[in-house]
Amino acid sequence: MENSQKIKLDLNQIINQANGFIDHFEFGKAYHLALNLDKQISEVETDPQIKAQYQQIINRLQALTMNLWPDQIIINLFDGGIADGLKDDEIPLIERLRYKLADLPVFDRDLYRQKLIRHLQDNTQVLTEAKVVADSKTIPGSITNWLNDYIKKVGGGNVDNIQRASYLAAAAKNFNLSSRDKELVKKLIDLFEYLKLSSLTPEGFEDTLVIEDQGDTIVFDQGQFFKVGENKSAEIQEPEVEFLQPQASISEEKPSVPAGVNIEHDEVLAAYQGDVKMIKNINSQELKLGKKFGDSVAGVRDGFYKSVQKKDVASAVALLRLMAKKDQLENFLVEDQKLNDFLYQVWQKQYGQVAADEFKSNPKQLKFVRLFLRYILEQRLGLDSSDAARIGLQIANIFVNLGKTGYNEMAYFDANIKKFKWFEN
Numbered sequence: 001m002e003n004s005q006k007i008k009l010d011l012n013q014i015i016n017q018a019n020g021f022i023d024h025f026e027f028g029k030a031y032h033l034a035l036n037l038d039k040q041i042s043e044v045e046t047d048p049q050i051k052a053q054y055q056q057i058i059n060r061l062q063a064l065t066m067n068l069w070p071d072q073i074i075i076n077l078f079d080g081g082i083a084d085g086l087k088d089d090e091i092p093l094i095e096r097l098r099y100k101l102a103d104l105p106v107f108d109r110d111l112y113r114q115k116l117i118r119h120l121q122d123n124t125q126v127l128t129e130a131k132v133v134a135d136s137k138t139i140p141g142s143i144t145n146w147l148n149d150y151i152k153k154v155g156g157g158n159v160d161n162i163q164r165a166s167y168l169a170a171a172a173k174n175f176n177l178s179s180r181d182k183e184l185v186k187k188l189i190d191l192f193e194y195l196k197l198s199s200l201t202p203e204g205f206e207d208t209l210v211i212e213d214q215g216d217t218i219v220f221d222q223g224q225f226f227k228v229g230e231n232k233s234a235e236i237q238e239p240e241v242e243f244l245q246p247q248a249s250i251s252e253e254k255p256s257v258p259a260g261v262n263i264e265h266d267e268v269l270a271a272y273q274g275d276v277k278m279i280k281n282i283n284s285q286e287l288k289l290g291k292k293f294g295d296s297v298a299g300v301r302d303g304f305y306k307s308v309q310k311k312d313v314a315s316a317v318a319l320l321r322l323m324a325k326k327d328q329l330e331n332f333l334v335e336d337q338k339l340n341d342f343l344y345q346v347w348q349k350q351y352g353q354v355a356a357d358e359f360k361s362n363p364k365q366l367k368f369v370r371l372f373l374r375y376i377l378e379q380r381l382g383l384d385s386s387d388a389a390r391i392g393l394q395i396a397n398i399f400v401n402l403g404k405t406g407y408n409e410m411a412y413f414d415a416n417i418k419k420f421k422w423f424e425n
Helices: 002-023 027-043 048-064 071-080 082-087 093-102 106-121 143-154 161-174 179-196 265-273 276-293 297-309 313-325 329-335 337-351 353-361 366-380 385-401 405-409
Strands: 126-134 137-142 209-213 216-221 224-229 411-414 419-422
Touching (some): 002 027, 027 048, 048 071, 071 082, 071 106, 082 126, 093 106, 093 179, 093 385, 106 143, 106 276, 137 143, 143 161, 143 179, 265 411, 276 297, 276 313, 297 313, 313 366, 329 366, 337 353, 337 366, 366 405, 385 405, 385 411
Antiparallel strands (some): 126 137, 209 216, 216 224, 411 419
């Protein structure tokens, strides 16, 4: 009895801790808590009911930190745990999924979307208190039952906002949905429709791109273009969508380009994707090295040094991406004294004493992370400036996915010359 009470006490403490991490978007802490809980419940025998409560916490934490987990873990989440994420109003589920997809090679994203759809459709978790009626039978309000009813009523093709609203209104009436149940069904449908988009279209493309065209700076984000300034040095503002908040709906319209701007969507997306063979090579190395080094910061840093010395582009870029995903890249410039001293000397020679002294006092500034990436990619690995800036932009989007929106000012696409460039500020 004493052990059982202690487990329940610990559970209450963990629930409060998890709620705090979710409420404040503390992604790193949420990830490690889920990791530790998963290990504990797999090693310790406890009451099945308490174990189920622990699993619900893990599911919520994984939903918040989707981009930090291996692909299969998120597939498992959609198969049997995503209802817990849908029920948590503090988790902007579509945004977190978007960031997960953004971590994948562009050409692999649609296949992953299809996998998630299949597992979502098979998910038997109960989502609503209200029941679903199918073939004159009353069945639980599970994810699979709701999606089956939705597809039966609206079809499996493109579904616009009007059709969705009509379905929800009819479902609320026919199944006597409470306002909460109706909200949960809507969230499920929005998630399902988002997964149906293609990452190779402007509407479904997950990354944020900064584009310069004839002196105007354009941000392409979530299928929309925003003109934000007169030139590339203008401050980039976030679109008028509150950061990390779930969208009310997914737009089916083709994104419009601001007046006077001549941008071909497909051309920009193709440029951002880069060489398919290199993308696959980098992704392969990222998976391989991620498994090899795990959470070893020292191992990743040592592997990075060796990759740069060998001019192994794929491995070096993969390790830069791993450091960015674990939010260790900025700390690398601060904590590795050998690297810090070396870069101080390089910046002193290339940019002068004032810049070098500023680096020494605050190495984690965006401009110094940018200079570091540019130095490694161009001077040490031998990439041309456009390819280096493109990779820098992709790494910057990893930081944006972690909530560091200032990294939108890493690099941009010059629509006039069809090349990527680094910001200079």
